[in-house]
Amino acid sequence: MREQKEPWRCPVCGWTAPEDRKNESWDHCPNCLAGIHEEETEDGICGGILEPVSVWIREDDSWQIIGRCRLCGGMEEMSMTAWDNRMKILSIAARPLSQPPFPIERVQELTKLMGGRGEIGGNSDEQRK
Numbered sequence: 001m002r003e004q005k006e007p008w009r010c011p012v013c014g015w016t017a018p019e020d021r022k023n024e025s026w027d028h029c030p031n032c033l034a035g036i037h038e039e040e041t042e043d044g045i046c047g048g049i050l051e052p053v054s055v056w057i058r059e060d061d062s063w064q065i066i067g068r069c070r071l072c073g074g075m076e077e078m079s080m081t082a083w084d085n086r087m088k089i090l091s092i093a094a095r096p097l098s099q100p101p102f103p104i105e106r107v108q109e110l111t112k113l114m115g116g117r118g119e120i121g122g123n124s125d126e127q128r129k
């Protein structure tokens with residue numbers, strides 16, 4: 001339900017949609033591949049900047065850009081278009097695995113959760129006494 005009177009403008013690099021395509025809904029910037037996180041939260045639309053962190057190819061051979069929100073850390077998938085900067089995409093695809101496309105902290109959280117279940121079992125044993 002967004003109004004598209006103004007051409008899409010990238011908040012990161014300032015790229016603007018060309019005059020003849022300004023009514024298209026761009027979900028990310030074809031120049032730097034950043035997008036806007038439009039997920040609805042309790043406070044309204046998040047609006048954070050989605051930084052391109054990874055690319056992957058779907059089973060149907062369509063390229064997807066994975067963006068991570070600077071504000072809430074949420075991940076969003078953006079379909080690659082013919083307009084996208086190929087060099088930028090290649091540089092993201094070639095990023096070393098030392099920069100995983102997800103926050104390491106979350107992996108540690110998950111590990112803690114799994115460990116936590118074992119402890120709950122131990123507690124119920126004690127309660128039986």
Ligand SMILES: [Zn+2]
Binds near residue numbers: 010011013014030
């Ligand atoms: Zn941009």
Ligand SMILES: [Zn+2]
Binds near residue numbers: 046
């Ligand atoms: Zn967000």
